Amino acid sequence: MRISVYKKCLLFGLAQVTNYRVDMLVSVVSKIVSLLGVVFLWSIIGKSTDNVGSTNSLLAYFLIANGVQGLVDGESLRFSKEINAKVKMEGLSGLLLRPVNPILYMYSSFWGTRGVAMTMQLLLIGLGLSFLERVEVFQIVLFGVSLVLAFIVAFVFNMFIGSMSFWTPEANHLQNVMSHILKVFSGVLIPVSFFSGLAKQVLLLSPFPILAYLPSTVLQKNVDNTEILTIFGASVFWCLVLLPVSIWFWKKGVRRYEAIGI
Amino acid sequence: MKQSVFEEVGLRLKIMKVNAAFSFRESIAYSANNWGGLASTVVYMITYLVFLGAIFGRVKTVAGYNYSEILLFTLVSQFNFYLAWIWSIKNIETLGESVKSGFFDLILTKPLPTLWYVTFLKINLTMLLIEMWPATLPLIYLLVKNAEFVISLPGLLWGSVIFICGHIAIHCMQFVFGLGAFWAGEYKAMNSLSYQIAFFGDSVPIEAYPKWFLTLGVSIFPFLLHTALTTSFILGKTTDLRWVLWSVLVMVVFLIIKKKMWEKALRAYSSASS
Numbered sequence: 001m002r003i004s005v006y007k008k009c010l011l012f013g014l015a016q017v018t019n020y021r022v023d024m025l026v027s028v029v030s031k032i033v034s035l036l037g038v039v040f041l042w043s044i045i046g047k048s049t050d051n052v053g054s055t056n057s058l059l060a061y062f063l064i065a066n067g068v069q070g071l072v073d074g075e076s077l078r079f080s081k082e083i084n085a086k087v088k089m090e091g092l093s094g095l096l097l098r099p100v101n102p103i104l105y106m107y108s109s110f111w112g113t114r115g116v117a118m119t120m121q122l123l124l125i126g127l128g129l130s131f132l133e134r135v136e137v138f139q140i141v142l143f144g145v146s147l148v149l150a151f152i153v154a155f156v157f158n159m160f161i162g163s164m165s166f167w168t169p170e171a172n173h174l175q176n177v178m179s180h181i182l183k184v185f186s187g188v189l190i191p192v193s194f195f196s197g198l199a200k201q202v203l204l205l206s207p208f209p210i211l212a213y214l215p216s217t218v219l220q221k222n223v224d225n226t227e228i229l230t231i232f233g234a235s236v237f238w239c240l241v242l243l244p245v246s247i248w249f250w251k252k253g254v255r256r257y258e259a260i261g262i
Numbered sequence: 263m264k265q266s267v268f269e270e271v272g273l274r275l276k277i278m279k280v281n282a283a284f285s286f287r288e289s290i291a292y293s294a295n296n297w298g299g300l301a302s303t304v305v306y307m308i309t310y311l312v313f314l315g316a317i318f319g320r321v322k323t324v325a326g327y328n329y330s331e332i333l334l335f336t337l338v339s340q341f342n343f344y345l346a347w348i349w350s351i352k353n354i355e356t357l358g359e360s361v362k363s364g365f366f367d368l369i370l371t372k373p374l375p376t377l378w379y380v381t382f383l384k385i386n387l388t389m390l391l392i393e394m395w396p397a398t399l400p401l402i403y404l405l406v407k408n409a410e411f412v413i414s415l416p417g418l419l420w421g422s423v424i425f426i427c428g429h430i431a432i433h434c435m436q437f438v439f440g441l442g443a444f445w446a447g448e449y450k451a452m453n454s455l456s457y458q459i460a461f462f463g464d465s466v467p468i469e470a471y472p473k474w475f476l477t478l479g480v481s482i483f484p485f486l487l488h489t490a491l492t493t494s495f496i497l498g499k500t501t502d503l504r505w506v507l508w509s510v511l512v513m514v515v516f517l518i519i520k521k522k523m524w525e526k527a528l529r530a531y532s533s534a535s536s
Contacts, residue, residue, distance in 0.1 A: 022442075026451035033458040037465070044470045048321040173298025177305045184309040194316045 005100055006108035013112020024116050031120060035066055038189065056131045057220060061191060063128030064219065065212035068147065069188045071121040074154035074211035077175050077182075079110050083162025084172055087257065096254070103159075103250065132219060139219050146215040149235045152243060153207050157182070159246035166253030187213025193227070204230045207238035274378050282385040289388035296392045303397035310336065311400060325470030330408040331497055332467075337401055338496070339464045339489040342429055344394040350433040351457070353383045354440035358449025366531065377524050381437070411497055420506050421495035427509035428487025432460045434516035435484060437524075444527035459483050463490045469499065484512050 018024065039062050046058055053061075069075045086092040086106065095102040111118070129135065161175050168174075183189050185208040192203050192213045203209060204227060214231045221228060265273070289296060314336070318329045327335060357380050360366040370376060439456030443449035463471075463479060468490035471479065479486030487509050494500040 022446045023448040023451040026442075026455050030451060030455035030458050033455065033462065037458070037462050041465045044325050044466055045317060045321060048324060168294070173295070173302050176298075176302035180302065180306040180309045184313050190313050190316055194320060196316075196319060199316075 002100070006104055009105055009108040010112040010115075013109045014115040016113055018116065027117070028120050031070070031117075031124075035062065035124070038062055038066070056133070060128045060131035060220065061216050062188075063124050063131070065186075065188050065216040067121045067124030067128060068150055068215040069182075069186060069212040071118055071125070072147070072150045072154040072211065073114070073158065074150060074186065075182055075188060076179055077154075077158050077161055078114070079107065079155070079158040080160075080162035080175050080178075081172065082106055082110050083158070084165040084175070087162075087165035087253075092257065096257075102254075103247075107155075128216070129219070135219055142218045143215055146210065146218055146232070146235070149232075149239055150210050150212075150215060152239045153210050153235065156207075156239070156242040156246045159250055160242075163246070163250045163253040166256050182208060182211060185209075186211040187216070191217075193217075205234045207235065207242065210235040210238075270375075274375065277374065277379055278382045278385065281379075281382050282387055285384045285386050286388060289386060296388060299389070299393050300396060303393045304400075307340075307397045307400055311404065325467040326499070327467045327469075328410060330405065330410040331493075333401065333405045333408060334411065334497065335467060335489065335493045337398070337405060338425065338493045339461075340394075340398055340401065342425070342432075342488045343461065343464075344389065344398075345429060346433065346436075346460070348387065348389050348394075349382060349385050350436065351453075352386065353381060354437055354456075355449070355453060356380075356383055358440050358443040358453060361443040361531065362447060362449060376528075377521065413496055414498055417496050417498045417501075420503065421492045423506055424487055424495055424509045425489075425492040427513040428484060428489075428492060431484040431509075431513045431516040432488055434513075434520040436460055437520050441523050441527040444530045460485055466490070468494050480508065481512065484516065487512065 039059060042058050042062065043055060046053070046055065073079055083106065086095070092102065095105055098105075157178060161178055164174055185192075185203055185206065187209055188211075192200065192209050195203055209231045214228065214235065218228055314329070314332060317324065318332070322328065324332060357366075360369060369380065372379065436453070436456040439452045440449055442452040446452070462483075462485045468476065468479075468486055471486070471490075476486065480491065491500065491505060491509070495505070
């Protein structure tokens with residue numbers, strides 16, 4: 001019975017967003033334009049160096065990286081905005097009184113509203129895959145695993161930034177700050193391999209590359225690549241550490257919210 | 263009684279002054295917002311400079327532009343970006359929201375030149391003082407440190423003219439996209455699309471574009487004027503003055519389109535609400 005609540009919530013969110021069909025289609029075009037900009041820039045850079053790879057691998061990389069990051073909500077951190085709106089304006093008190101898990105409830109509703117965007121992101125990933133010459137089954141499996149890890153890491157970032165709303169009403173700016181950082185360091189704007197020396201080593205051990213760089217690279221490189229293994233190891237570590245901490249952080253915030261509400 | 267031209271101009275200047283003063287008071291009242299905005303823009307600038315640093319760690323030039331020239335390109339693009347946020351983008355968003363919520367009815371009842379009023383509803387000068395300069399400082403520092411180009415006075419002058427024309431033309435284009443709210447009832451995706459188009463050429467010099475794309479970017483969607491063509495003129499890479507005339511022409515055409523589309527949108531709004 002409880003699962004059906006979240007399912008209905010998801011479907012309601014989907015119905016909400018599909019009401020504005022023109023808006024929906026235009027948002028798809030908008031995403032394509034934004035992506036074309038990145039691909040165009042890299043095709044220009046590709047002409048200046050041999051390190052970037054062929055046009056096809058470049059297209060595949062950016063299509064998949066952008067698709068994955070959009071799919072897991074790991075760039076604009078839109079879910080954190082939802083939390084911020086609920087805490088700041090209205091809605092959270094009502095949710096806390098209902099016999100539901102507020103995070104799950106908000107997350108289901110959020111994914112409902114993201115239904116169309118997610119389809120678009122899946123299409124981007126599919127398109128990216130079509131540019132790859134050969135993909136092995138094991139690579140697809142690893143891509144699936146990296147996608148799950150990316151979902152968790154993106155959720156964690158959303159929870160941290162969203163929960164900040166309990167302390168400051170200006171958490172939306174924090175979301176912007178985080179969004180800029182994620183754009184550059186996750187690999188959606190520039191492949192992590194373009195960094196060198198210590199900066200690259202630090203990045204590989206951070207939770208950022210899992211959101212775009214790893215899922216995209218795992219389909220193009222050998223899986224015994226040290227770089228890939230490092231990011232996988234670091235991502236599992238970050239998931240195990242940050243997920244419980246983010247939930248603890250949310251609960252701490254809710255206690256504070258209740259104290260203000262009473 | 264019909265107003266004289268001077269009275270009309272005076273009224274418009276007064277609207278701008280009052281709106282700027284109100285926007286200033288409003289932004290000062292929410293000071294935490296300013297600090298948040300500053301943090302966001304500073305982080306953006308720093309991450310973008312890291313991005314440029316990583317690219318130019320591997321390549322010497324991008325479309326014929328070296329590191330210092332790309333830094334100048336970024337500076338021009340940042341000026342355009344902040345100016346757009348100071349007076350244009352926010353107002354287009356507000357217009358869309360007011361049409362969606364019905365608040366636009368109230369705006370129509372005011373005895374003011376409505377198009378002018380909605381165009382300059384908010385003029386956020388606080389952004390200029392608190393966000394633009396502090397955030398741009400790291401870029402200016404790097405630019406001064408790495409400057410390897412010479413800027414001529416005519417180049418700077420003509421570049422500035424193209425910048426102003428391009429900035430106004432792209433505002434008009436974004437405004438026309440925003441008017442979609444009068445027909446569709448929703449505005450966010452249209453605004454997002456126009457934003458993506460307006461800032462499409464923000465990382466790539468004009469010399470890199472194929473001819474057909476260049477034609478598109480200086481005419482129907484004039485996103486190449488405000489930054490790419492401006493920088494090319496400032497650096498002396500483009501010197502043909504016909505581009506200056508063309509920019510003025512594009513601006514005038516877009517101003518006319520904006521006015522005509524506004525009239526159409528108002529007619530659509532009346533029929534929708536009656």
